[in-house]
Amino acid sequence: MRYTKNIAFLFIACIAISMNSFGQGKQLKKADAAFEQFEFHKAMKHYKRAYSKSNDRTQKIDMSFRLAECARRIGNYRQAESYYKRTIKMRYDDPIAIYYLGMMQRNIGKYQDAVESFHLYMEKVPEDIRAQEAIVACELAIDWVNNPSRYAVANMKVINSKFDDRMPAFGNKDYTQLLFTTARKGVTGRKISAQTGQYFTDVWVSDLEKNKSKRGKGKKSKPKWKEPVSLGDNSGAEDYINTKFDEGAVTLNERGNLIYFNRAIMERKEYHIPRVYSAIKKGGAWEQPLEINLPVDSNYMVIYPCLSADETTLYFVSDMPGGEGDFDIWVSEYNKRQDVWSAPVNLGPEVNTADKEIAPYLHKDGTLFFASKGHVGMGGFDIFRATKRPSGQYGKVKNMKYPINSSFDDFGIIFSGQDAINGFFTSNRKGGRGGDDIYEAKLSDLKFIMEGLLLDEETTDPLQGVNVHIEGSDGSSFHAVTNKNGLFSFGDQIIKQGVEYDVTYTKDTYVTVNDTVTTQNLTINDFEATDEGFLYTISVDLSMKVYRLPVVLPRVEYDLGSWELRNVAEKDLDNLVEVLETNPELRIQLRSHTDFRSSDEFNQELSQKRAEACVNYLIEKGIDASRLEAIGMGETEPLVLSEDRNGFKKGDVFTQEFIEGIRSKRKRDTAHQMNRRTDFREVESNPEDAEKYGEY
DSSP, X not given: OHHHHHHHHHHHHHHHHHHHHHHHHHHHHHHHHHHHTTOHHHHHHHHHHHHHHOOOHHHHHHHHHHHHHHHHHTTOHHHHHHHHHHHHHTTOSOTHHHHHHHHHHHHTTOHHHHHHHHHHHHHXXXXXXXXXXXXXXXXXXXXXXXXXXXXXXXXXXXXXXXXXXXEEEEOSTTSOEEEEEEOOTTOSOOSBOTTTSSXXXXXXXXEBOOOEEOTTTOOEEOOOBOOOEEHHHHHTSOOSSOOSSEEEEEEEOTTSOEEEEEEEOEETTEEOOOEEEEEEEETTEEOOOEEOOOOSOTTSOOEEEEEOTTSOEEEEEEOOTTSSSSBEEEEEEEETTTTEEOOXXXXXXXXXXXXXXXXXEEOTTSOEEEEEXXXXXXXXXXXXEEEEOTTSOEEEEEEOOTTTSOSSOEEEEEEOTTSSSEEEEEEOOTTSSSSSEEEEEEEOOEEEEEEEEEEETTTOOBOTTOEEEEEETTSOEEEEEOOTTSEEXXXXXXXXXXXXXXXXXEOTTBOOEEEEEEOOSOOGGGSEEETXXXXXXXXXXXXXXXXXXXXXXXXXXXXXXXXOOOHHHHHHHHHHHHHHHHOTTOEEEEEEXXXXXXXXXXXXXXXXXXXXXXXXXXXXXXXXXXXXXXXXXXXXXOOBOSSOBTTXXXXXXXXXXXXXXXXXXHHHHHHHHHHSEEEEEEEOOOGGGHHHHHTO
8 A cells, every 4th residue: 555655646747847857848949949039028937937847957047147137138247247257256167258247237337346357267268368358457447436527417307207217319300309219118018028128119209398487586497398298199190100119210301301310120029120211290280200221231230220411311220241340330321312321331440340339419519429448448338439541430528427428338428519519318327217218417517716725823712915926837927906805706707727827925024925726636536516517626725924023034036147236136135124224233245146058067156146135235234244154155055945945845855857857848937037046144243244245
């Protein structure tokens, strides 16, 4: 009896195992078939079921890798990272899983983890340079995040849904209408796409509200974008654009009455390659679209159309042969007389890479914006710009950097007006409403202000009437005077980016102060974000010393090669006369110097004449010659600063090597001038020296 029960149990178990294996095998076949048809969302569903039923370790490893591949292909990078980690832990024998793990970590902003994965891959496959390039990209991305561009980005919450919303396009020349592709509820095609797992996409539209004056204030509030509606609902006529199939990636002419867009038809469960259609708007409604006669084999995609302003050139993306990689940007010219499009021309290797390029957008100034996975970027698709050369070829490709680009997919940028200041783009970055979202990009203004407070060093009282003079390296010159509170300021109409300013602070009976400030070599982190843009403030907090005759001896400076006293030098010597008259026991040395230019012999003679010129002036003013000593120092004693002055620092020694190392000519000339001087030293009184001094 027991024997019979055991036989029955084994029989039932075998049937269960057999049925489970049959079910697992059926799911695997469906998964593989969907994978080969690029229906990655559908394939994932079947792989998950097959994986859960399989007891074959080798088979499960392969399915785990396929699951990771599906997640990667549909842009679910976090899920892909998890699957690749599991696959590697299960000892998948192909190192490519490690490389893709690094790519997924990079795509979700885990740059340090990505670098470690790429290093591990390099150990296993040292000949593959992609990993080294990816490491460089990670290091650049970290730097770009730490030093962001001037663009500010914001999620367009009123437009976006929890489904994919992407590829914005302006619907009129006033930029008050925004068309975009969406997979949200309410689209015409209610079936789920096997590629994305979402509804088939439609073209929807949002209009910008007109400016409204705020009641009682006379000011206009910032207009807002309206809740989007289907393109057909917006016209009030029959919708010929949106169908039960996929529509999207729209481009329009400037008048807004000619539209080009993608449509991908599915018939009898067979997905047809997406092509470009066009339609004309008459009476406020779109007519029946027709596929354009572009000479591209029907086996290849024609996606992301972009129409030039003159409506004669079409940029698009295709996987046709003859390009540089998976998806390339191509261009075709329209012959209106013959109503035909020319054979497409590839934009070449400066724009296209061995990877994917998508979403071209031609700006009014001729700049081509596009997205790429092949150029060095932050992860996923990054947005780039390219400049048209005189030859007509596009090149000089530049990354738009953070925050327009992120570690996720960023693509489909457009700009309003004649410049690249206000625009929109697509991103699936963290913090969105769901899937792909549309973001607004705005180039923030840079504003510069210089403001300061000047005080008396001893009393700390505010100094009114201080003359503040600035001279910029761009040739500008401006003047301000401190008010009763000791304050002065130069606004953003005066202070400009990339300029070095020499600043002089002067006031009667106070020691003149010279300084240098600059707006050169700044990063966005040096600015304060405000509602009007980014603000950089040069703050001056300065105390000035009273020029006290018993304490401060003058500095007398000369023109190049001259010993004649300047007017300002004579005034300083007049002050010295007062000092000597009020201090009858004071004896001084007048020590004159030259800069290092000219010969030693010439400089020695010149410096002696300078010292004697000072002594003779003082004697003429009634100072006894026995109290004065003229000493020519030549170029032997370069100036050593005892305090910060003229943009130089305390302790600077004005040697030939030091001066020749100054890059600014203006500053070098100032240093030479500071070396051409007469300084003064007090000498202890000694009656025996009277005869020595008497010769002067």
